[in-house]
Amino acid sequence: MTRDARAALKQAGFSRRDFLKTSGALIVGFSASSTLLHAQGGGPSPGSPSLNQVDSWIAIAADGSVTAYSGKEELGQGISTAQTQLVAEELCVPIQRVKLIYCDTALTPDQAHTSGSQSHPANFNQGNLAQAGATAREALLKLASERLGVPVDQLDVADGIVSVKNNPSKKISYGELVGGQKFSLALDKSAKRKPPSQWTVLGQPVTRPDLPALVAGQFEFVHNVRLPGMLHGTVVRPPAVGATIISVDEASVKGMPGVVKVVVKKNFVGVVAEKPWQAIQAAAKLKVNWTPGSGLPSHANFYEHLRNQKPTRDVLLVDSKDVEQRLAESATVLNATYHHPYQMHGSVGSSCAVADVQGDKATIYSPTQAVWYQRNTAAMVLGLKPENLHVVYRPGSGCYGLNGADTVTYDAALLSQAVGKPVRVQLSRKDEMAWENYGNAYVIDERAGLDAQGNIIAWHHESWSASLGNRPGPRTPGNVITGLLVGFEPEPFAPRSPAPDPRNYNNGSNGVPSYVAGRIDGTNRGTGNVKSERVLLHNVQSPFWTGPLRSPARLQNTFAHEGFMDELASRVKADPLEYRLRHLSDARLIGVVKAAAKAANWDARPSPKPDIRKAGIATGRGMACVLYEGDNGYSAMVLEVEVNQDTGKVAVKHIVAATDCGPISNPDGLRNQIEGGALQGASRALGEEVTWDEQKVTSFDWSTYRSLPLGFDLPKIESVLLNRPDQEATGAGELSITLVAAALGNAIFDATGARIRQVPFTPERVKAALAART
Amino acid sequence: MSAITLKVNGQSHTLDLDPATPLLYALSDDLALRGPKFGCGLGQCGACTVIVKGQAIRSCVTPVKAVAGSEITTLEGLGTVEKLHPIQKAFLDERAAQCGFCLNGIILTAKALLDKNPKASEQEIQQAMSGVLCRCFTNVRMLAAIRRYEQEIAR
Numbered sequence: 001m002t003r004d005a006r007a008a009l010k011q012a013g014f015s016r017r018d019f020l021k022t023s024g025a026l027i028v029g030f031s032a033s034s035t036l037l038h039a040q041g042g043g044p045s046p047g048s049p050s051l052n053q054v055d056s057w058i059a060i061a062a063d064g065s066v067t068a069y070s071g072k073e074e075l076g077q078g079i080s081t082a083q084t085q086l087v088a089e090e091l092c093v094p095i096q097r098v099k100l101i102y103c104d105t106a107l108t109p110d111q112a113h114t115s116g117s118q119s120h121p122a123n124f125n126q127g128n129l130a131q132a133g134a135t136a137r138e139a140l141l142k143l144a145s146e147r148l149g150v151p152v153d154q155l156d157v158a159d160g161i162v163s164v165k166n167n168p169s170k171k172i173s174y175g176e177l178v179g180g181q182k183f184s185l186a187l188d189k190s191a192k193r194k195p196p197s198q199w200t201v202l203g204q205p206v207t208r209p210d211l212p213a214l215v216a217g218q219f220e221f222v223h224n225v226r227l228p229g230m231l232h233g234t235v236v237r238p239p240a241v242g243a244t245i246i247s248v249d250e251a252s253v254k255g256m257p258g259v260v261k262v263v264v265k266k267n268f269v270g271v272v273a274e275k276p277w278q279a280i281q282a283a284a285k286l287k288v289n290w291t292p293g294s295g296l297p298s299h300a301n302f303y304e305h306l307r308n309q310k311p312t313r314d315v316l317l318v319d320s321k322d323v324e325q326r327l328a329e330s331a332t333v334l335n336a337t338y339h340h341p342y343q344m345h346g347s348v349g350s351s352c353a354v355a356d357v358q359g360d361k362a363t364i365y366s367p368t369q370a371v372w373y374q375r376n377t378a379a380m381v382l383g384l385k386p387e388n389l390h391v392v393y394r395p396g397s398g399c400y401g402l403n404g405a406d407t408v409t410y411d412a413a414l415l416s417q418a419v420g421k422p423v424r425v426q427l428s429r430k431d432e433m434a435w436e437n438y439g440n441a442y443v444i445d446e447r448a449g450l451d452a453q454g455n456i457i458a459w460h461h462e463s464w465s466a467s468l469g470n471r472p473g474p475r476t477p478g479n480v481i482t483g484l485l486v487g488f489e490p491e492p493f494a495p496r497s498p499a500p501d502p503r504n505y506n507n508g509s510n511g512v513p514s515y516v517a518g519r520i521d522g523t524n525r526g527t528g529n530v531k532s533e534r535v536l537l538h539n540v541q542s543p544f545w546t547g548p549l550r551s552p553a554r555l556q557n558t559f560a561h562e563g564f565m566d567e568l569a570s571r572v573k574a575d576p577l578e579y580r581l582r583h584l585s586d587a588r589l590i591g592v593v594k595a596a597a598k599a600a601n602w603d604a605r606p607s608p609k610p611d612i613r614k615a616g617i618a619t620g621r622g623m624a625c626v627l628y629e630g631d632n633g634y635s636a637m638v639l640e641v642e643v644n645q646d647t648g649k650v651a652v653k654h655i656v657a658a659t660d661c662g663p664i665s666n667p668d669g670l671r672n673q674i675e676g677g678a679l680q681g682a683s684r685a686l687g688e689e690v691t692w693d694e695q696k697v698t699s700f701d702w703s704t705y706r707s708l709p710l711g712f713d714l715p716k717i718e719s720v721l722l723n724r725p726d727q728e729a730t731g732a733g734e735l736s737i738t739l740v741a742a743a744l745g746n747a748i749f750d751a752t753g754a755r756i757r758q759v760p761f762t763p764e765r766v767k768a769a770l771a772a773r774t
Numbered sequence: 775m776s777a778i779t780l781k782v783n784g785q786s787h788t789l790d791l792d793p794a795t796p797l798l799y800a801l802s803d804d805l806a807l808r809g810p811k812f813g814c815g816l817g818q819c820g821a822c823t824v825i826v827k828g829q830a831i832r833s834c835v836t837p838v839k840a841v842a843g844s845e846i847t848t849l850e851g852l853g854t855v856e857k858l859h860p861i862q863k864a865f866l867d868e869r870a871a872q873c874g875f876c877l878n879g880i881i882l883t884a885k886a887l888l889d890k891n892p893k894a895s896e897q898e899i900q901q902a903m904s905g906v907l908c909r910c911f912t913n914v915r916m917l918a919a920i921r922r923y924e925q926e927i928a929r
Contacts, residue, residue, distance in 0.1 A: 075873065076874065077872065078872075207866075211865075211869065211871060211874075212858065212866060214871050215862040215865045216849070216850060216854055216855045216862055217809030217849030217852075219808065219874060221808070221811070223802075232803075275799065277792065277799045278792075346909055347909060348813050348821055348907050348908065348909040349811055350813070395873065396875075397873055397909070429813075429816060429818075668869060672912070675911070676912055677911075678911075679911035679913055680909070683911065701818060702816070702818040702819055702907065708911075709904045709907055710906045710908050710917070711899065711900040711901060711902065711903030714914065
């Protein structure tokens, strides 16, 4: 509470305690900025608890137990445990006394999506949950000071009990101070966070409390939600991209056991039955006449199609205006083009939701990454008022971004509305994989000029990617398939070419390479020292749905930048580590690069290895580094590979990943994310690619979309954690995955002398690259 | 529809089912068990795994009539939250999960292997686990948990 506020309170004749008994009587402190969180939506959804009020985040019961409310949810990444640690730490209570509730529109504040490695920065720095905890602790201490008649600086607090330093028997508990009452207090930005040097709970490798139920098969996923009278639905998706309904022959399923209703709404078709197997059988038998699809560009020539498609939306991220001139003056100019395919989230469990629509009201259990946005957009799909919908997050299978979670929620809601009973929908494997919002395909041209000493003096990056749809956000249900099928449009494509000059620095999902200055308005915002720079992005319309897939665009860009950096180093016969350090200016990025190299006992020499034999097993090492999104976590990776030059098979043998994400909230959770990201990155780099024919997607199960299984030749993984308690918390869940394709490509080059500029590194592609060696 | 008797985790249940119904639906819907899960419905990912006659089988592609009368073990049949089975405890000790959706298939596939071959080599474990997917790629910890359990039963 500010001094002015205290004075006003005193003048009004209120004691602090009286004030706390009242509700919302006074606003102190500051207004928590939420602009960054809600870039898409312009602020929390109507009806959300205020992000600026302590009561939106924290409640203390009469028995002293703490309930914390968060808009950032558990997706398997461990953030619920870390948030519980955070609240226990700031409030000085044992972790067992804190219950965390997240993502329920009846209870928790709208923090937009749980995505983009944003949960750690959003809730662990100077705002939101962390600041609510600090504000609450200071308010409790001030209250105790009044009750005990002792100044705050002579009080201790532990286990939720405030006591007098020199007289510990004089004490009062949180429950006695505020139990069951509201704080009615705004978040105070001057409230002091507990310094990491005093942490006892945060920073510890606390085990996730949900693990016992998970290993015992007792955990309630959204798939396990069962409501009284619940029915089961199955959707019937179009057979081809762009196909629309001509007619539906409901008689084709008449009399089938358990069938309750065939539901048709524009191009949306579903069947509701008493049991799931009955719904699946009926959906398979239902005769639907569809128009032919709108046709798809050739898969074989897709990258050419992508590069040449018009119109485009162009973005210029940086432009020093001298790149062409500097390239012309360069002693050497190198060009390379990198290709990255559409890839999918491929959740192991297909997406599921349960909806209960009764008249003009609905309760929805959804694995969505944004309950408030799901509430708003499901209301649009159902034609109901958003305030009449209650959306409750229930965990789904790991999503890694925008899987089928939102679309299946609309499916369940539509089917429930049609029958007036609760309906559960779980997508088939094919419906999940053929219609999800894929991670974007990319074509990336890199061009750099070197001076006579081999230093980079100019870097030009130009990319082409395709997109259609996205997360639904607060008002665009047409961004996913079900929304489109019932008549909503995806967010419009807005062509713009040429791109305007950049005004503010935007790293553009790592469109800006790590080695350029990133200079805007006379200030260098990048992490490198190459002053002559131009980064131009072209976006075109995609034939397929696209959406964020773990490290969206950042992985693709980093694959190109870090591979190309390796090419430049090789061209001037420099050690790739030394060459990176020569062109980096950011101390923390340099820090992770050096830490990874040290832990990996980096073999300092140019690539490729000398004296490569062109047959049999070849081994090599590669590296890559990134400052994620230009401001959200530092990582460097050294990767060792074994290439069978006879079969083209690539085996990752050893990965060292160094990470700096500010103060580490839970080192075990962090390691888990680094390990999983590294191996998911290996799977994506080695085998994953969406495929299609003239009409439809042809990668729709695990035999047509190749994931590494649990049992494969596992690399040794070492995580080097650089704890930076003096820095802000950043994201960490997408760091390691961003680097794998690049480090792997560089290691293959080191081992064999063959540069592979296209993901995935299938044995056929590797063999072709090996055969092309001179 | 016909009366089918399923013996699940030591209890008998008589259900009125189409005999062609995949076992998974009987377990997860009629019996409301949370262990076996629908992942692909094609026998490709392992999320629906149960143990029947010592074998890890895919319940999503096994008709109920094929296992009527046989003892069926699901993940919740091994141990409880209060008293975990040693293999579940090994997964807890290694903190071997992210989203945890695949745990059912991973744990039961590993258990079926080690029940038959308690001294399975690294390669045999890898081979047995080559048909199950963890898309969070918690492989390091899960394989460590399997080896931890293997060492435990060897003692």
